[in-house]
Amino acid sequence: MSGKGIAQKVRDTQVWKSIFRHGPPDNARNRAAVVAGNVFLHLHPIKLKKSGVQLGYTWCMGGLTFFIFLALTVTGLLLMFYYRPTAEYAYNDIIALREHVPLGIMREIHRWGAHAMVITVWIHMFRVFMTGSYKPPREFNWGVGVILLVLTLLLSFTGYLLPWDQLAIWAITVGSGMAKATPFMGNAGPGAMLARIGDFVMVSDKNDVRFQLLGGRFVGEPALLRFYILHCVFIPLVVGVLIAVHFWRVRKDGGISAPL
Amino acid sequence: MLRELINKLSDPIISFPMMTFAFYLMLKHYKTVGTKKFAYWTIAILIPVIVWFLADPNFFSIIKTPDNIPIIILLVLVGFFTWFWLYKAALNDTRIEEGLCPIEATPEEREKVWVWPNLVYTELFAIIACTAFLIVWAIIFKAPLEESANPTWAPNPAKAPWYFLGLQEMLVYFDPWMAGVVLPGLIVAGLIAVPYIDTNPKGNGYFTFKERKMAISAFLFGWLVLWVYLIIVGVFLRGPNWTFYGPFEYWDFHKVVASFNINLSEIIWIKMLGTGLPKNLVVREIFGIILSLSYIIVIPPWAAKATKAGRKLIQDLGVTRYYIFMFLVLMMTSLPIKMILRWLFSLKYIVALPEWELNL
Amino acid sequence: MSFDSKQSLNRREFFSYLTVGWVMFTAATSGILALCFRFTYPNVNFEPEMEFVAGTPSDYPAGVDERWKNSYGVWMVKQEGKLIALSNICTHLGCIPNWLPAELKFKCPCHGSGYYMSGINFEGPTPRPLERFKVGLQPDGKIKVDKTKVYRWEKGEWDNPESFLEV
Structure with a gap:
């Protein structure tokens, strides 16, 4: 074959050209076009200060957190094909995920990924603090990050109940037991005593925050269902929106921090 | 050895x-x-x-x-x-x-x-x-994956997920409303407040x-x-x-630890004054209440006037930032303080008002 | 200028309508949010019965009886001429303590809270004693335990005649 190679022929097809609007990123113009023209890559600026791309400065922990979040979304979605959030089936479905399903490590990836995400979020925060990156103009984005950190912990906490084993229900019993002690809003918290009219107790174990969280007075089937919905739908949605805000603000606040 | x-x-x-x-x-x-x-x-x-x-x-x-x-x-x-x-x-x-x-x-x-x-x-x-x-x-x-959930039998020890064990450790020293709600809430609020308190541009x-x-x-x-x-x-x-176990210690379920802790009110009324606990709740806990309130209310203005570091701080930060900062720091140091009091005096509560679910 | 003030609003009227509008909007929004909040509290939930019949007082030997522990979460304790129904929920964080007959105490496995047979706390992080439930005798001489009514020691409610049975 003379003239064009196969690669070039593929690049010349109408299909290829319709997907990629520019040539290979080997010159300045195309490098700009490849980042700006791709919906996924356009999270990035086109050029960046050198300190901002070096691992020694960024530690890459924020990016890894985002990646692990995506990986958890995918693995979690796959797990939902087999898992039923009822007291009757949940535990057996978890066993089935190990024994009756091909590629029996999907749950392992999900669980270890969840732990890894907690760790990477913490270290991301550690790095951001150490480089003073919360300082103006990035104060607001630091706050968004703190809320994302809390939501990461809540995601992990709600997921902890789903296997419905001894580890799960007692960890959640202890964890939600603290909600019971919320001042004024939990039945065993300070101030709950004051909210009573004669014999009628306004904040009891049937209407406090813990009851709302668990859908019952103890960790039972309603709690399993509520945690499942919170874990699979509600918190991921909120996290997704906040991640968008977080990334948007990183760009709008001038990209990754660098000396002024 | x-x-x-x-x-x-x-x-x-x-x-x-x-x-x-x-x-x-x-x-x-x-x-x-x-x-x-x-x-x-x-x-x-x-x-x-x-x-x-x-x-x-x-x-x-x-x-x-x-x-x-x-x-x-x-x-x-x-x-x-x-x-x-x-x-x-x-x-x-x-x-x-x-x-x-x-x-x-x-x-x-x-x-x-x-x-x-x-x-x-x-x-x-x-x-x-x-x-x-x-x-x-x-x-x-x-x-x-442990045994299937059994609501009638709790494993020993029952631990929260590992990333919450710092909070669970606080439960040894504080009641759930402090260790599980107020302090975590203040950690989050304090973290969000960091950029607004820290005015150092460097x-x-x-x-x-x-x-x-x-x-x-x-x-x-x-x-x-x-x-x-x-x-x-x-x-x-x-x-x-x-119970505490050393890293090389076997987790013996029958390890007995004497953990008889007493409240500040008992120390003062019974041991020091020898009068027995007063009936009135507020009178009974008055010392603890005064101590806790003065910890939060008296220390920040005192430090701003009397100490060199405090004067510099209030000058650098301004009044509002200074008091918020001091409040957060005092809440953070309340944990080590409570730990030390527990170890030195077996102190359970500084303010013990189980009648109001308000124990500090 | 043919400005008809009857048909169009003057400045003051416009703002008062605007205020009414915003107040109504805010009220409607908070109303909807309150309904959503209320939605999270079910009217009925399928949890174990809160009342049960627990045999006759003579069924129980002196000491702690665990026969209702797993089904209803209650220890029947006969001590010093009184029979009481003691809750088995640890007042610290809601775990289930174990009855240790050799040491004559309830010990919570989660954080090591310890209670005497009477339910009074004496060790560990728990802030207050176990709770007691209402016990009463039915006309047929059987004990009825009512878990909806709780008696707390720190409120001085253990002297309430409904919180124990004389035996």
Whole structure:
């Protein structure tokens, strides 16, 4: 074959050209076009200060957190094909995920990924603090990050109940037991005593925050269902929106921090 | 012999002051710690020590619990990154002392580079490495699964997920409403407030310690000593009945620990005044109430007037920032204070009002 | 200028309508949110019965009886001429303590809270004693335990005649 190679022929097809609007990123113009023209890559600026791309400065922990979040979304979605959030089936479905399903490590990836995400979020925060990156103009984005950190912990906490084993229900019993002690809003918290009219107790174990969280007075089937919905739908949605805000603000606040 | 000594030393009563002191030394001599030589020596010493620790069956049985693996990863990463920060900060601080700019501010670092390929490929490799790591981890270690849920029988010990064990450790010293609600809430609120309290414009975008000593010391103390260290205690050193067990100690379910704690009101009314507890609740707890309120209300204005550091702080921060900052710091230090009171005087509550569910 | 003030609003009227509008909007929004909040509290939940019949007082030997522990979460304790129904929920964080007959105490496995046979706390992090439930005799001489009514020691409610049975 003379003239064009196969690669070039593929690049010349109408299909290829319709997907990629520019040539290979080997010159300045195309490098700009490849980042700006791709919906996924356009999270990035086109050029960046050198300190901002070096691992020694960024530690890459924020990016890894985002990646692990995506990986958890995918693995979690796959797990939902087999898992039923009822007291009757949940535990057996978890066993089935190990024994009756091909590629029996999907749950392992999900669980270890969840732990890894907690760790990477913490270290991301550690790095951001150490480089003073919360300082103006990035104060607001630091706050968004703190809320994302809390939501990461809540995601992990709600997921902890789903296997419905001894580890799960007692960890959640202890964890939600603290909600019971919320001042004024939990039945065993300070101030709950004051909210009573004669014999009628306004904040009891049937209407406090813990009851709302668990859908019952103890960790039972309603709690399993509520945690499942919170874990699979509600918190991921909120996290997704906040991640968008977080990334948007990183760009709008001038990209990754660098000396002024 | 040595093992028994380590068992004794790791009790929070001893290990908490030791950790605090080590933390102080680390920051005081950060330029020594932040050298490659120091890191090599630490690794050279740590490896045989870790092997020796792992050789112990009791220690190994705690370590190999699947849910404890992430903590080991966390410890390795926190250790490395803390050192790495010290290393970068020491380099920059030395440059700043010599009148140079930080490394991140040098012209070659300020130079702009293309995101493709510089950043995009770094991200790709990080993703590949992370995926490979997760898959290998998932193949080697099975996710833990215990017996099916049984609401009538609690396992011993019943622990929260590991990332909450710092909070659970606080439960030893505080009631759930403090340890589980107020303090975590203040941690979150305090973190969000950080950028609005810290008005120091220096240290934005480069590693340094010298230029923001206060902010970094306060943050690192909370993160390393009050958070990570308490997680270690909660995971590795708390066994059945939430009793303390040394790293080489067998988790004996029948280990008996005398834990008769008394309240401040009992100490004062019964032991010191010899009158017995007054009937009126507020009178009974009046000393604790006065102490707690004065801790929060009296200390900040006093410090602003009487101490040199306080005067400087209120001048730098302004009144509002100063009081918010002091409130958050006082709440943070309430944990070590309560720990020390517990260890020294077996003090259970400073204010004990179970009638109102209000115990401090 | 043919400005008809009857048909169009003057400035003041416009703002008062605007205020009414915004107040109504805010009220409607908070009303909807309150309904959503109320939605999270079910009217009925399928949890174990809160009342049960627990045999006759002579069924129980002196000491702690665990026969209702797993089904209803209640220990029947006969001590010093009184029979009481003691809740088995630890007042610290809601775990289930174990009855240790050798040491004559309830010990919570989660954080090591300890209670005497009477339910009074004496060790560990728990802030207050176990709770007691209402016990009463039915006309047929059988004991009825009512878990909806709780008696707390720190409120001085253990002297209430409904909180124990004389035996």
